[in-house]
Amino acid sequence: MERSLLVASTFCFLLGLAYTVYALRARHFRPSRFNLSAIFCGFVLQSAFLYLRGEKVRACPVTNLFEVLIFLSWSIVLLYLVVGPAYRLSLLGAFTSPMVFVFQLFALLAPIDRPAAPRAHHSSLLELHAALSVMAYGAFALGCVAGVMYLVQERQLKSHQLHSIFFHLPPIHDLAVAITRLLFAGFALLTVGLFAGFLVGVPMLKVVIGEAVWLAYAAILLGEWMKKISPRRFAVLAVAAFAFALVTLSGLNLLGGK
Amino acid sequence: MNIVCLGLSHRTASVEQREKFAIAESELGSAACRLSTTDGLGECVVISTCNRVEVYAAAPDAGFALAALRRFFAERATADDTAFYQADATESIRHLFRVVSGLESMVLGETEILGQVKKAYQAACDAGATGRHLNKFFQRAFNVAKEVRTKTNITRGSTSVGAVAVDLAEKIFGKLNSCKVMILGAGETSELTARALLSRGAHSIFVSNRSHDRAVALAAELGGRAIHFDKWHDELLPADILIGSTAAPHAIVTREKIAPVMRQRKDRPLFIIDLAVPRDVDPAVNEMDGVYLYDIDSLKAIAGQSLEVRRADLALCEQMIERHVAEFGVWLAKSHLPPLERGAHLAKRLAAS
Structure with missing residues (x-):
């Protein structure tokens, strides 16, 4: 049942991906209700899966890499549904679907759904640490998507080659603002998550890895705040930092559990 | 019932000729009302923009209606016959659908014309010059324009x-x-x-x-x-x-x-x-x-x-328009039938499908 929900959810995101590819090939790229509906259905199915999994493990379902990837995908979609319309970034959905599809497909195909070792005691702080940290990664993922949109828009503006997608991307200035806000939101969530982890006493190596990601984003945001980096570099760094965060995420998981 | 159209546009007449026939926006309703009371003309809409002056009428006899429309233009000014174009039946339906979609505009795909036609139709409505046929005709035209604009690239980008x-x-x-x-x-x-x-x-x-x-x-x-x-x-x-x-x-x-x-x-x-x-x-x-x-x-x-992108979608727009022309033609052909026969037609279509 659980897995069927996830497969159905992944299929919804595949539909979103298919629409994006079709629209790009047909040079007829525009926000579509179809894409939003596919994302929303995928989100509902994801939520149902996570609820069932949470009931099963009697905890926030982030106990192994498989669950972390699904929870991360869920966070990305949740944030998209919240910030997408608010910042008129409707096309964020077209870029979000492919990313979420890849995460979920990998989670489904790779042999990573191994039961985690049972925990000695239940700690709500530990749950908070895990949930907030993964949600922070969700915000960083969306920042990365907005960064890619910025770079696509910037490239077209610089090269004077305006393709179909250009007319449907938000203004480049709005994208720069969206990246900043998403990264700040992720940074705030990660800060609280790490603090909760510090209080509960997670292993030192995990803290160090988490802090490395925290420091990377802190440096980027500080550079942006002090206006030391151009918006273009900021977008590149948002993409690069998320790639780094993803690597650390799998590294953290090798260390096991939460 | 027939729908006919008579008018002149940037394609057939010079600006000197067009300006002689131009009608002020405030007079569109009264002109349509006056025409609709002419013998043999039941419903009328008068459109006047800088690029075209056109009159659409619904009447049982197309020839009679076109003659009445010609008299209407002749009362305002004189011009060569070559400056005018006329259409009846399917041709007039196609023409309005193309006009509101921007395919007949000086700049292909411009959107201002839709607003101008909407205003002209509203003026005729307010003056009581429209009825069942032209109401349906213009509403369908606005739907066609919307579909063409949203499903094709005909309004994409800017051209100046x-x-x-x-x-x-x-x-x-x-x-x-x-x-x-x-x-x-x-x-x-x-x-x-x-x-x-x-x-x-x-x-x-x-x-x-x-x-x-x-x-x-x-x-x-x-x-x-x-x-x-x-x-x-x-x-x-x-x-x-x-x-x-x-x-x-x-x-x-x-x-x-x-x-x-x-x-x-x-x-x-x-x-x-x-x-x-x-x-x-x-x-x-x-x-x-x-x-x-x-x-x-x-x-x-x-x-x-942008203009190339618009031109590339011209065939697609025309395909969409043709589908609507055929559908509206079917509706128009049946619109004069008594209710019982219309019911029989509908039953036949349902049985066939």
Whole structure:
């Protein structure tokens, strides 16, 4: 049942991906209700899966890499549904679907759904640490998507080659603002998550890895705040930092559990 | 019941001929009302824009209706018969669907015509000049226009240099409400472009020109401020959009002049529109982070590209229109049948499907 929900959810995101590819090939790229509906259905199915999994493990379902990837995908979609319309970034959905599809497909195909070792005691702080940290990664993922949109828009503006997608991307200035806000939101969530982890006493190596990601984003945001980096570099760094965060995420998981 | 159309447009008549037949917007309703009371004409809509004057009528006899419409035009002025076109049955349906979709416009795909036709139809409605047939006809036409606009690229991009510049500015800054514009060289093209930017919300115009008097005059016209030509780069910092159109024989906007300004601007982009030939801006400026430079050729190329994109979708638009023409033709053919026969037709269609 659980897995069927996830497969159905992944299929919804595949539909979103298919629409994006079709629209790009047909040079007829525009926000579509179809894409939003596919994302929303995928989100509902994801939520149902996570609820069932949470009931099963009697905890926030982030106990192994498989669950972390699904929870991360869920966070990305949740944030998209919240910030997408608010910042008129409707096309964020077209870029979000492919990313979420890849995460979920990998989670489904790779042999990573191994039961985690049972925990000695239940700690709500530990749950908070895990949930907030993964949600922070969700915000960083969306920042990365907005960064890619910025770079696509910037490239077209610089090269004077305006393709179909250009007319449907938000203004480049709005994208720069969206990246900043998403990264700040992720940074705030990660800060609280790490603090909760510090209080509960997670292993030192995990803290160090988490802090490395925290420091990377802190440096980027500080550079942006002090206006030391151009918006273009900021977008590149948002993409690069998320790639780094993803690597650390799998590294953290090798260390096991939460 | 037949739907007929008689009129003249930019394709068949010169502006001198069209202006003789033009009808003021405030008179469209009364003209339609007067026509609809003519013997043999039940329903009428009169459309008058700068590019066309057309009358649509629903009547049982097409020949009789067209003759009445010809008399209506003859009362207003005289013109060669070649200036007019007429259509009945399927042809008139196709014509209106093409007109509202922008396929008959001077600039392919322009959208202003839809609003103008809507106003003309509303005026006729308010004057009681329309009935069941024209109501259905015009409502269907508006649906066709909506479908064509949303499902094809027929309205994609802009087709004039000024409009392309404004579109690009909006793609860079979003709303132009907080944008400041600097004009270097008070030429006609730069003035038109500045006016287009102002109409979309830009404000605070600075004008700099070799002849300071001309700069003062243009600044006064645009509600801006004139600055001395040798001081323009000192005033560039607050500007978001720079329009260059001087007659200088060499580039006056260079990396060296822009670089210190960009350092102070931090993350605010700078959009430079170079309308001058020879160019006012060194092309190397476009390589700088946050600077977007467009010269007259690149703006013209984008305008041309938009037109090409629109033309490429022409066949698709026509396909959509043909489908609607056929569907509406079927409805019109059955509309004169008594209710019982209409019911029988519907039952037959349902059985067939």
